[in-house]
Amino acid sequence: MEQAIRGFTTWLARRAERPSYLNYDREMPMYVGIDLVCLDEIRESLETHGDRYLRRIYTARERLQCGQSVRRLAGRFAAKEATMKALGGSDPQLPWNSIEVLDAHGGALAITLNGAAQRLVENRGVRNLSVSVTHRRSLAAALVLAERGRCNE
Amino acid sequence: MSNNGLNADIRRVLGEHARLPVDVQSLSEEQDLFAAGMSSHASVNVMLALEDTFDIEFPDNMLKRSVFESISGISAAIAELQGQPA
Numbered sequence: 001m002e003q004a005i006r007g008f009t010t011w012l013a014r015r016a017e018r019p020s021y022l023n024y025d026r027e028m029p030m031y032v033g034i035d036l037v038c039l040d041e042i043r044e045s046l047e048t049h050g051d052r053y054l055r056r057i058y059t060a061r062e063r064l065q066c067g068q069s070v071r072r073l074a075g076r077f078a079a080k081e082a083t084m085k086a087l088g089g090s091d092p093q094l095p096w097n098s099i100e101v102l103d104a105h106g107g108a109l110a111i112t113l114n115g116a117a118q119r120l121v122e123n124r125g126v127r128n129l130s131v132s133v134t135h136r137r138s139l140a141a142a143l144v145l146a147e148r149g150r151c152n153e
Numbered sequence: 154m155s156n157n158g159l160n161a162d163i164r165r166v167l168g169e170h171a172r173l174p175v176d177v178q179s180l181s182e183e184q185d186l187f188a189a190g191m192s193s194h195a196s197v198n199v200m201l202a203l204e205d206t207f208d209i210e211f212p213d214n215m216l217k218r219s220v221f222e223s224i225s226g227i228s229a230a231i232a233e234l235q236g237q238p239a
Contacts, residue, residue: 042194
């Protein structure tokens, strides 16, 4: 843990000297991504584009678990975006359905990757992804932590 | 379709789906739409509406922020999908 904190402190100090946060730091022991989604936007997408929207963004398993629940779809979209941010700044070039957010034990969610997302994670040396999602009446937010190195080996 | 006509249609789609806090007509073709206030989810609605408008389908390798971050980027992507020079 101490080593992780030291690494994080060093990374912060180095990052402060750099012109852009979009540069991905390979020495960083962990990365974080966060996203916030308005439920109204999800509702509008469902009403306007229906099944085509669902199929472009969500995997078959996600669609099965979420159904037409705007709240659940919003949480998963936020988790996908937070994952992209944790994996590489603003444009990691990942299709949304290459990041799958599924129900896990005890009401938690878990992230499964495929295709381009899986290759990016391997390239980044990320060994574990943790996600937390929260909802309010009109908003859903997600926080993703990507851990590198030997922590889960 | 001329570039002006293409960009006018793109601006119309952005006006209807991007949820921008500013008038889309006030944005330059190179201006960053995300910096102007378009959310990542709004970009999904923009993408789907562009597919309807131009009768195209964006492949997975085009579903990325850089394609949708400016009017010129969107215009180039549509031209490519329609087999026209940007």
